[in-house]
Amino acid sequence: MLRRLASWWREDTDNNNPNLSQLKLFKLAYLLPTITFAIFSVLIFHAEQLWTYDICFRSACIFNTYEIFKIPVWLLALSLPLTGLVAAHHRSVQTSKQIDLTMENNTFSNYYKHIEHFENRYKNFEVDLDLYNHNIVKFEFSSIANLYVGVFPFNFPHDFKSNYRGDHLSGLENALARLQIIFEKPIDFKNIEKNQLDPINSQNLFSSLYIREAIVNGETYNLRPTDLFSIEWDRPSIHITLIMACLKLVISLNKFSSSKIPMSYTISTSSGLATVDFKGKDFSKSL
Incomplete structure (x- = not known):
């Protein structure tokens, strides 16, 4: 299990052009809020001794549950804007690489066209x-x-x-x-x-x-x-x-x-x- 986790975490270092889902930063953007949510939820669950409560689906019970787990839920919600920022950054990096590659190809092509024009002239x-x-x-x-x-x-x-x-x-x-x-x-x-x-x-x-x-x-x-x-x-x-x-x-x-x-x-x-x-x-x- 640990080997699979380590391999999954190293995916972006083994790839010169990783996908968004392979980026460590992207993984961290949704893993960190999720793990934090889980830790806080467990601590609150034990602190409030919630196992002693009966299951209740009334609106008052749901609202009370939200009030108790409000901070962990907010922490979990951070995964959305964080992954969005990582995705935007990754998109800009990919665009920049594409522009650099296009310019490099144009430079390469123009160089040989220039030589050809020179040879034809002289x-x-x-x-x-x-x-x-x-x-x-x-x-x-x-x-x-x-x-x-x-x-x-x-x-x-x-x-x-x-x-x-x-x-x-x-x-x-x-x-x-x-x-x-x-x-x-x-x-x-x-x-x-x-x-x-x-x-x-x-x-x-x-x-x-x-x-x-x-x-x-x-x-x-x-x-x-x-x-x-x-x-x-x-x-x-x-x-x-x-x-x-x-x-x-x-x-x-x-x-x-x-x-x-x-x-x-x-x-x-x-x-x-x-x-x-x-x-x-x-x-x-x-x-």
């Missing part, structure tokens, strides 16, 4: 550089997943936000830092041969954006670090075209992530110079 990323001659540049990435992590480094299935959270170094800020180094001097499109661009800085930029190949006007260039010098760097026009295409990619990523990183670029048609404005933010410390 898996065949192409830009038209409307400079002094049209250059169509198409990027092939070594890993869209890594590019996503670079832009949204703090996104997880259980903790997702569609906007950029740049609390620490990320791939996007790394790319901006590389661009800042490259554009320390404006790029001259009228006198391309005069530009002095370091291939190492360019390669670091490509790597920070996980770019594997670039197709410029139908011609493919391998941009992986192992093929650092396979590009014809003696053709400055190709080099500059790739840099400007990366700039447009970074601007696109910046807008996609709704980040607060201030930046803009300008190309002067009169002087033929391209400059990038980071509005005073120093990304060089991030490298």
